[in-house]
Amino acid sequence: MHKILFSLAAILLPCFSVNAQTQSFTTINFPNTYTNTITTGLYTSNFRSGFIYQTNASINYGLTGPKASLFRFRWLAHDNGTIDYATDADQVMFLDGNGNLNFKGTLATGGNVGIGTAPTSEKVTIDMGxxxxxxxxxxxxxxxxxxxxKFxxxxxxxxxxxxxxxxxxxxxKDGYFSNDLTGPTLEFYALKKDIGGYYAPLLFKSNGDVIIAGARNATNGSVAIGxxxxxxxxxxxxxxxxxxxVKVTLTGWADFVxxxxxxxxxxxxxxxxxxxNKHLPGVxxxxxxxxxxxxxxxxxxxxxQKIEELTLHLIDMKKEIGELKQQNKRLEQEIRKEKNDN
Structure with a gap:
């Protein structure tokens, strides 16, 4: 493949000249007569590879779906003498009339892309340097x-x-699950199969709040740590x-005591x-x-509740102690009086 591309470059480069002052250039033209096979292009024996541009319908022969029309530019790599239009097995890369660039992995290196580096076993590898x-x-x-x-x-x-x-x-923009309309939000959610609806477990609001819940009747899960x-x-x-x-909100308190x-x-x-029972009642x-x-x-x-009950018992005990003190004081006074009388 590399040899073929080098050969293509060798053919194309002498055909292009650019003049900075006049802005003039020349092009190379490959006349094509496409039917079911490629009849012109760059090839060696039964291996053919090239950049193919076509404006008529013949290049779309045998293709279905989005590939059936609007083809404008294709890079074909082929090795068996006949172009396989029906299965689209020879497409490596194509550009359609809508500006969509498509990669096909049949004859590419595993169909993988490397940016700033050679392709790896991953679909896309980017080397930031x-x-x-x-x-x-x-x-x-x-x-x-x-x-x-989207995954x-x-x-x-x-x-x-x-x-x-x-x-x-x-x-x-719409704070769909977070109900936050004050600024952009980042919202993670899932689409449910068949029944419709969402899972919306994680939302980042525009004020920095992190929400694990969602509106729109989305199903919200739980959080487990460890x-x-x-x-x-x-x-x-x-x-x-x-x-x-730590703040705990609940209904009712122990003041009923x-x-x-x-x-x-x-x-x-x-x-x-x-x-x-070896423990307090209600505990x-x-x-x-x-x-x-x-x-x-x-x-x-x-x-x-137990503290309040204990407090009431202490109050009662204080009253009893006070009464006992008064009784004791009266007894002491009576005893002193009897001693003085004698």
Whole structure:
């Protein structure tokens, strides 16, 4: 292939002359009579390769779909004496009349592309060199989004209904899943097979917020850290969590203890219960905690209830102690009086 391309260059270069002052040039023309086979071009024995330009319909012979019309420019590589139009096996690269550039991998090196380097086993390899580089997608987009990066399943017949057929990273204007209309958002979501709808697990809002939820009736999952199974939890962490503040919201609090109708367990009742169960009433046992863990919000409410009950007992005890002090004071006064009378 390299030898053929060098030969093509050797033929073409003498035919092009450019004059900087007059802007004149000359071209080389290959007359073509295409029917089912290539009759003109660059070839050696039964191997043919060349850049082919054609404006009539004959170059599209036997092709179907988008390739059946509007061909303008093709790079063919062929090795069996007859061009295989029906299977399109000889297409290496073609440019159609709409400006679409297409690569075909049958006779290319695995159909792979190398930019700044030779092709590798990957479909596209980009060598940025010794300096910092980037891949930049620039677009003004449409009313909904600027641009999308899409990962799709080619053959979906084996996928269960409702499973993702494609994942998209969408740079959006409309805040479709995040409900953020103040600026561009980056939203990751998936398309569901057959039933329609979305999975929308990860959204980056324009103010820097990271959201793991989505509007538009999208299905939202859970987050697991250090484990592959979040279970019934929206956030499951296998390991420690460091925080300077944790806020738990819940309905109801333990202030009902101070209501007049609340029946405060007596200390003797508590003594009996503790001896029988080895824990306070309403508080989970050690066995239950080891098995089920604890609900921080609910546990704090239970502990507060016990503190409030204990506070009421202390208030009652203070009253009893006060009464005892008064009784003791009266007794002391009576004793002193009797001593003085004697």
């Amino acid at each position: 010794a300096t910092r580089g980037s891949v930049n997608m620039i677009s003004d987009g449409d009313a909904a989004a600027y641009t999308d990066l 799709s399943v080619k053959t979906t017949t084996g996928l269960t209904s409702g499973k993702p057929t494609a994942w998209l990273a969408s740079f959006r 484990t592959t199974d979040p279970g019934e939890y929206k956030l499951a962490v296998k390991g420690s969590i460091g925080a300077t503040k 101070f209501e007049p109708a609340y029946k405060l367990p007596s200390l003797s009742e508590l003594d009996t219960y503790i001896k029988a 989970p046992s050690a066995t239950e905690v080891e098995k089920n863990g604890i609900d921080l919000g609910e546990m704090n409410k239970v502990l507060l």
